[in-house]
Structure formats: structure tokens, C-alpha cells
Amino acid sequence: MSAPFKKLALIGIGLIGSSIALAARRQGLADVIAISTRKAETLDEARELGLGDIYTLDAADAVRGADLVILCTPVGAYESVMRAIAPALEKGAILSDVGSVKGHVVKVLAPLVPEGVHLIPGHPIAGTEHSGPSAGFAELFAGRWCVLTPGAEVDPAQTERLAGFWRAMGSQVETMDAAHHDMVLAITSHIPHLVAYNIVGTVADLEAATQSEVIKFSASGFRDFTRIAASDPVMWRDVFLTNRDAVLEMLGRFSEDLSVLQRAVRTGDGPALETMFTRTRAIRRSIISAGQETAAPDFGRPHEATPAPVSPVILREHGGGDDA
Amino acid sequence: MSAPFKKLALIGIGLIGSSIALAARRQGLADVIAISTRKAETLDEARELGLGDIYTLDAADAVRGADLVILCTPVGAYESVMRAIAPALEKGAILSDVGSVKGHVVKVLAPLVPEGVHLIPGHPIAGTEHSGPSAGFAELFAGRWCVLTPGAEVDPAQTERLAGFWRAMGSQVETMDAAHHDMVLAITSHIPHLVAYNIVGTVADLEAATQSEVIKFSASGFRDFTRIAASDPVMWRDVFLTNRDAVLEMLGRFSEDLSVLQRAVRTGDGPALETMFTRTRAIRRSIISAGQETAAPDFGRPHEATPAPVSPVILREHGGGDDA
Structure with missing residues (x-):
């Protein structure tokens, strides 16, 4: 029995x-x-990982005869990739x-x-904060949208065919208008990333001594931001x-809200x-109830075990307190 | 052999x-x-969990005869707690x-x-984003500062005695000036929390339809912020x-940096x-190399398994693509 698609071409082979x-x-x-990348070393890495059947630096080669082509490069590369593959x-x-x-x-592809x-x-x-061909894993899409x-103008049967591909990898699929997608993602993803990059950047500008303390005490909240800012x-x-437009719109709302909070801090409005x-x-x-997150504290982050109980005698040596 | 402290009094019994x-x-x-809380129901919960030996609503009772007293209430309650326990x-x-x-x-206690x-x-x-007596666990301090x-004016021998207590629970201990602590924590903890609360608040103000999509697509970054904003x-x-002062100082730097980023977005400065x-x-x-975080992607958050391979026949039913 043959597979749903005869040839899948992946242009770009990072995490996704x-x-x-x-x-x-x-x-x-x-x-x-078939896998195609711009850089030879990335392609070699994909080959060593055994991610595909065909490896080529020529994107047109990869898409020739493919019934499903998925661009997985940064968006900035789409136009040049598209010019290369269109004839094939x-x-x-x-x-x-x-x-x-x-x-x-x-706008670019159509x-x-x-x-x-x-x-x-x-x-x-x-996604995760890791990137590159070795960062991928088959479960990444399970339970995700x-x-x-x-x-x-697209034939709904073709959309359904692609939806079936994603469902088979574990995803739930939703179709929507591109502009609406961009507005929702601006607030759920783009602004959080911008803010995380920003706060980590603010820390990067602190003098070196303070910065090393920031790293030491990062478990107090900061380290969550550095994960996002490592993307x-x-x-x-x-x-x-x-x-740009959706990001600036949502950033405007965010900044207004932050000003209100800042004023509450300044005036001591408990x-x-x-x-x-x-x-x-x-x-x-x-x-959590939508199944998009774990309810375990700290995301289920591992916590170390406590050390073996210390002898009270050793503890007392440091001290000489009143009850010694 | 007796323990390093004869009586430990904990005033407040939340996560910490x-x-x-x-x-x-x-x-x-x-x-x-000895455990003391302001609310009877919290005290009952602590008793049911078997967290201590003595349970009392009277903080003065709890500290009587204690050689180590630790205030674990919100900071806003310190003054009234202190007035109650000082004579005891x-x-x-x-x-x-x-x-x-x-x-x-x-300033309040001294x-x-x-x-x-x-x-x-x-x-x-x-800490974690969970609160209350049932949120605690013995490993919380392991490997943490x-x-x-x-x-x-404090006798270094007494400081060392308290340091020994924390080390025995798995912590690394550092002493520093209170004002310096407050500035470092403003940027590692207080600003990240303020920003996380703020962005979740911005979402809370979106119309209901968009909000449900935000929840759906929260895995794109937003859900990390909601963890912090659930504290x-x-x-x-x-x-x-x-x-206030340290927070406003660091918030000023954060906002300046965000304006620079915002301008780079507006002008398209790649x-x-x-x-x-x-x-x-x-x-x-x-x-990560300082041991304050896991290197696992997504903090080691659990990922679901993919579904069992779907029969190609079923997949094709959705589709009727060109290769069928």
C-alpha cells in the first residue's frame, strides 16, 4: 500500500x-x-541523522516530482527559494x-x-528553544495546533488533504484567514518573544558584576525569559x-497596560x-484545561534531591549559637 | 543527639x-x-498534611521558646506579625x-x-507558581541560592548558624547588602513578573473570541508567561x-530598551x-552552565506521544489528491 504522498520535499531542515x-x-x-538546504554542512548533518531519502543543495531538484512541498526556511528566504523552485x-x-x-x-509566494x-x-x-536538524523530534506536533x-481560490479537498497530513503527525488543525492568524500570533507569540528578548537584553547591558549575580539568581523568574530568548x-x-503592523498594534496595547501598572507601582496602589x-x-x-500546558509546578522541570541529612555536630561547628 | 535547633517557628505556611x-x-x-497562621483553615490544612508538631493561631505562642523564627507570610503582614511576637x-x-x-x-522589622x-x-x-501549604516539597531549595x-551589627557566628540551616536543606548561601539584593532581584524577578502579569492582562482585555484563540495557540510562547503570572x-x-524604587529604576531601563526594539521593528531594521x-x-x-536551569528543550516539559500510524486509506478519504 502506498503512502498518502509519493514525494515530500522539505526545503530547510531546522527544528520544524x-x-x-x-x-x-x-x-x-x-x-x-527529499531534503534541501542552502548550506552544505546542514545538509550533511541531516544526512548523518538519516532524516530523508534524497539530499540536495538544489531546491528545484528536491521539489521535482513532489506532490507535497513544505518550505521550512526562515520567512526571509521564501522569495529566493520560490524563484528557484517555481519552474520545477x-x-x-x-x-x-x-x-x-x-x-x-x-503576498510573497502567491x-x-x-x-x-x-x-x-x-x-x-x-517548537522549542533549540534549533538545527538535530533539534527535531517526531512528537513535536502531538497535541499541538x-x-x-x-x-x-483553493480547492477545499486539497486543504483537507494537507490537514490529514498534519493530523497524522498528531496535530489538531484549524483553518483561518491569514490576517487574523497574524493578529492572534502577534500577542501569543511575537510580543512574548520581543519582551523576552528585550529583558534579556536589558540584563546584557548591566555591568559585569551584577550580570553574574543575575545568572546566579535567575531561578527567580528570569530564566523562563531566557529560554524564549534563546530561540x-x-x-x-x-x-x-x-x-510589523500586527506587532506594533499589540505592542501599543502592551505598553499602555504597562504604563498603568507602572503608575500603580509608583503611587503604591495595592x-x-x-x-x-x-x-x-x-x-x-x-x-491547562485546554491541554496546551502541563499543570505540574515549574512545567515539571526536574528538581534536585536534597543532600543526605547533615550531622548536627557538623552544623553546630559553624555556629556556637545560644543553645549549643 | 539533639537537632541544630530546638524549636523552629514558622509564621505563615504557604509554598515556602x-x-x-x-x-x-x-x-x-x-x-x-511550630506552625502559626492567621487563617484557621490554612492551619487545619497544615495539620492534615502533618507539616509540624505544634499548630497555633497565636503567633506569639509559636515563637515562645523558639531559637529559630522564620516569617513566611507576605511582606505586607510583617509589621503586625512582629508586633504580636516581639514580646514572646x-x-x-x-x-x-x-x-x-x-x-x-x-526598615519594618529592625x-x-x-x-x-x-x-x-x-x-x-x-519557588513555583503554586501556592498554599499543599504546594510545598522538601526538594524545593536543593541547588538553589x-x-x-x-x-x-549581627554576630557572624549567628549568620553562619542560619547559613548552615539553609545548606542542610540543599541551598547555596550568599550574604549581601539588602539594597544590592533588591536591585538584582528587581531585574531577575520583579520585572519579569510585572511584564508577565502585564502581557497576560493585555490578553484578558481582548474580546472573548480572540481570547479563546489565544488560549488555543498559547504554546507559541504565551503559556510560559502565564506560568509566572499565576504566582x-x-x-x-x-x-x-x-x-518600588528598584523596580521603577529597572522598569525605566526595560522601557527604554523596548522603545529601541520597537523602532527597529517600525523601520524594518533587520x-x-x-x-x-x-x-x-x-x-x-x-x-544552564551555572546549574540554575535544565538544558532540556521546553524545560523538559512532557511531550505527548504521536498517534498510531493512520491507515493511508483513511487519509486518502479526506483528500482525493492528484496521486490517488
């Missing part, structure tokens, strides 16, 4: 591309997986991507898509270059602070 | 107080553990606390401390009321964004 390769292989979703795309193929912005992607190729942009809402933003810089640069800090708990509960 | 109770018991650090404090006892701000604590009692404020840099901020509201209200997003990675690496 490699995770698709592993999940598609495990679920038997393509007879052949097969009639009837689905062309999709995994970029974090969708309006811009449509004019270059050959007739008969189905452009269905996609965005799997999944994948948003598809097909244009009005791929080129990918994130492209997100902010290509979702009731306002407590009200603000209480109402945010409900949203956390909703996220 | 209950973790101290469990760790001190496991490590044999006190002959008797034993000469030679160590009086400490676990509050997240230290300058204010000294004038009320009876002669012969050693005031040594403390701050264990440890505990900062002590003794005044110049105890009263505790955090008190932090911002009592560390190189500036990429530089900013790259330099923050080094700080994450330092935190």
Missing part, C-alpha cells in the same frame, strides 16, 4: 523541518522524503510552509506560484520584519496591583 | 513555609516545628524571613526587634509596594534585530 521528516517517516506519510513544481502539488507569519507569506499548484500556507504552533490559511535569531528577525495579579490566574487555568 | 517544614523535618534540623521572642533567638524584598523588611534577638533577613531564590542580608497575587502585590536576538543566547548558556 527535521521534526516533520521524523514524524512523516514514522507515520508513513510519504514514499520518499509539479502540477497538482501542494505548496505549504511552516512560517510564523502568514499574510506576508501569501504571485510566483505556477498555475495548478495549490498554495496552502501553514503554521504548526509548536496547526493553522492552515488557504486563500479563497533562533534569524527566524525571529524575519517574524518582526514581516508582521488594591489595583492585587486585582491585576489575580485576574491573570484564570487564563492559566484555561490553558 | 511548608517546604521549609518538610525539608527541616527530613534533615533533622529542629527538635520541634526568646533572647538569643535568630529571627529571619523568606521575603522577596530585603531593604523594606529591615525597630521592633527586642535586644538580644538576632535579625538576619533571608531570601531563598526558589539563599541570600542572607544581615546588618553590620501568588498578594505576595506579588507586596513585592511591588515594598521594592541587522539591529538579529544582533539583539543573537546576543541574548549567551546569557541562557551561562544560566
Whole structure:
């Protein structure tokens, strides 16, 4: 029995591309997986990891004969990739991507898509702070949402075919308008990343002595921000270059709200602070009950074991307190 | 052989107080553990959990005969607690606390401390987003820092005695000036919490339909912020009321930096964004190598398994693609 797709072409093989390769292989979703990257060393790494069947530096080669092509490069590279692959795309193929912005992607790709190729942009809402081909794992998409933003001209049967591909990898699929996607993601993803990068940057500007203490005491909240701010810089640069309007709109709201909080701190308005800090708990509960997060404290982060009980005699040696 | 302390009194029994109770018991650090809370129901909960030996609503009762007293209530309650316990404090006892701000604590407590009692404020840099007596666990302090901020008048032998108590629970101990502590914690802890509360608040103000999508797509970054913003509201209200100057200073720096980033987004300055997003990675690496964080992706958050491979026939039913 043959797989749902005869040839899957992945252009770019970072965290998302490699995770698709592993999940598609495990679920038997393509007879052949072709991988193309711009850099030879990344391609070598993918080959060593055994992520695909065909490895090539020529993206046109990879897409030739493919019935599913997924762009997994940073969004900033889409236009040049598209110019390279357009002549080689097969009639009837689905062309999709995994970029974090969708309006811009449509604007760049749509004019270059050959007739008969189905452009269905996609965005799997999944990831970790790690990047590169070795960061991928087959379970990345399990229980996570994948948003598809097909244009009005796309045959629903093709959208459903791509949705089936994502469901088979464990995702829940939702289709929506590209502009709406970009506004929702601006607040759930782009602003959190911008703020995390910003606060880690503020720390990077502190004098060296204080900075080493910040690292020491990072468990007090800061380290969560550094995880987000460790995400791929080129990918994130492209997100902010290509979702500018939605980001600036949401950043405006964020800054207004922060000014209100800042004033409450300055004026010592305890009731306002407590009200603000209480109402945010409900949203956390909703996220956990929606299955998008673990309820375990600290995300289930491992905690070390305590040391073996210390002899009281040793403890007392330090002290000489009143009860000695 | 008797324990290092004959009687440990814990005033307040939330996440930190209950973790101290469990760790001190496991490590044999006190002959008797007395627990006092303001609310009867919290005290009942502590009793049911078997956290101590003596349970009382009268804080003065709890501290009578104690050689180590640790205030574990929100900082805003310190003054009234202190007025209640001062007459009952034993000469030679160590009086400490676990509050997240230290300058204010000294200002409030110092004038009320009876002669012969050693005031040594403390701050264990440890916690989770859960609160209440049932949230505690004995390993909470393992591998984490505990900062002590003794005044110049304190006998170093007493500080060392308290340090030994924290080390026995697994902490590394550092002593520093209260004002310096408050500035470092403002940026590592207080600003991250303020920003997290703020962004979750911005979402809480979105119209209901968008909000449910935010929850759906929270895995894209937002859910990390909701964890931080799920911390105890009263505790955090008190932090911002009592560390105002350091918070406003660091918030000023944060806002300046955010304006620079915002301008880079508005003007489409790709190189500036990429530089900013790259330099923050080094700080994450330092935190991991300092043992304050796990290197596992997503903090080692659990990932679901992918579903069993779907029959290609079923997949094709959705589709009817060109290769069918």
C-alpha cells in the first residue's frame, strides 16, 4: 500500500523541518522524503541523522516530482527559494510552509506560484528553544495546533488533504484567514518573544558584576525569559520584519497596560496591583484545561534531591549559637 | 543527639513555609516545628498534611521558646506579625524571613526587634507558581541560592548558624547588602513578573473570541508567561509596594530598551534585530552552565506521544489528491 504522498520535499531542515521528516517517516506519510538546504554542512548533518531519502543543495531538484512541498526556511528566504523552485513544481502539488507569519507569506509566494499548484500556507504552533536538524523530534506536533490559511481560490479537498497530513503527525488543525492568524500570533507569540528578548537584553547591558549575580539568581523568574530568548535569531528577525503592523498594534496595547501598572507601582496602589495579579490566574487555568500546558509546578522541570541529612555536630561547628 | 535547633517557628505556611517544614523535618534540623497562621483553615490544612508538631493561631505562642523564627507570610503582614511576637521572642533567638524584598523588611522589622534577638533577613531564590501549604516539597531549595542580608551589627557566628540551616536543606548561601539584593532581584524577578502579569492582562482585555484563540495557540510562547503570572497575587502585590524604587529604576531601563526594539521593528531594521536576538543566547548558556536551569528543550516539559500510524486509506478519504 502506498503512502498518502509519493514525494515530500522539505526545503530547510531546522527544528520544524527535521521534526516533520521524523514524524512523516514514522507515520508513513510519504514514499520518499527529499531534503534541501542552502548550506552544505546542514545538509550533511541531516544526512548523518538519516532524516530523508534524497539530499540536495538544489531546491528545484528536491521539489521535482513532489506532490507535497513544505518550505521550512526562515520567512526571509521564501522569495529566493520560490524563484528557484517555481519552474520545477509539479502540477497538482501542494505548496505549504511552516512560517510564523502568514499574510506576508501569501503576498510573497502567491504571485510566483505556477498555475495548478495549490498554495496552502501553514503554521504548526509548536517548537522549542533549540534549533538545527538535530533539534527535531517526531512528537513535536502531538497535541499541538496547526493553522492552515488557504486563500479563497483553493480547492477545499486539497486543504483537507494537507490537514490529514498534519493530523497524522498528531496535530489538531484549524483553518483561518491569514490576517487574523497574524493578529492572534502577534500577542501569543511575537510580543512574548520581543519582551523576552528585550529583558534579556536589558540584563546584557548591566555591568559585569551584577550580570553574574543575575545568572546566579535567575531561578527567580528570569530564566523562563531566557529560554524564549534563546530561540533562533534569524527566524525571529524575519517574524518582526514581516508582521510589523500586527506587532506594533499589540505592542501599543502592551505598553499602555504597562504604563498603568507602572503608575500603580509608583503611587503604591495595592488594591489595583492585587486585582491585576489575580485576574491573570484564570487564563492559566484555561490553558491547562485546554491541554496546551502541563499543570505540574515549574512545567515539571526536574528538581534536585536534597543532600543526605547533615550531622548536627557538623552544623553546630559553624555556629556556637545560644543553645549549643 | 539533639537537632541544630530546638524549636523552629514558622509564621505563615504557604509554598515556602511548608517546604521549609518538610525539608527541616527530613534533615533533622529542629527538635520541634511550630506552625502559626492567621487563617484557621490554612492551619487545619497544615495539620492534615502533618507539616509540624505544634499548630497555633497565636503567633506569639509559636515563637515562645523558639531559637529559630522564620516569617513566611507576605511582606505586607510583617509589621503586625512582629508586633504580636516581639514580646514572646526568646533572647538569643535568630529571627529571619523568606521575603522577596530585603531593604523594606529591615526598615519594618529592625525597630521592633527586642535586644538580644538576632535579625538576619533571608531570601531563598526558589519557588513555583503554586501556592498554599499543599504546594510545598522538601526538594524545593536543593541547588538553589539563599541570600542572607544581615546588618553590620549581627554576630557572624549567628549568620553562619542560619547559613548552615539553609545548606542542610540543599541551598547555596550568599550574604549581601539588602539594597544590592533588591536591585538584582528587581531585574531577575520583579520585572519579569510585572511584564508577565502585564502581557497576560493585555490578553484578558481582548474580546472573548480572540481570547479563546489565544488560549488555543498559547504554546507559541504565551503559556510560559502565564506560568509566572499565576504566582501568588498578594505576595506579588507586596513585592511591588515594598521594592518600588528598584523596580521603577529597572522598569525605566526595560522601557527604554523596548522603545529601541520597537523602532527597529517600525523601520524594518533587520541587522539591529538579529544582533539583539543573537546576543541574548549567551546569557541562557551561562544560566544552564551555572546549574540554575535544565538544558532540556521546553524545560523538559512532557511531550505527548504521536498517534498510531493512520491507515493511508483513511487519509486518502479526506483528500482525493492528484496521486490517488
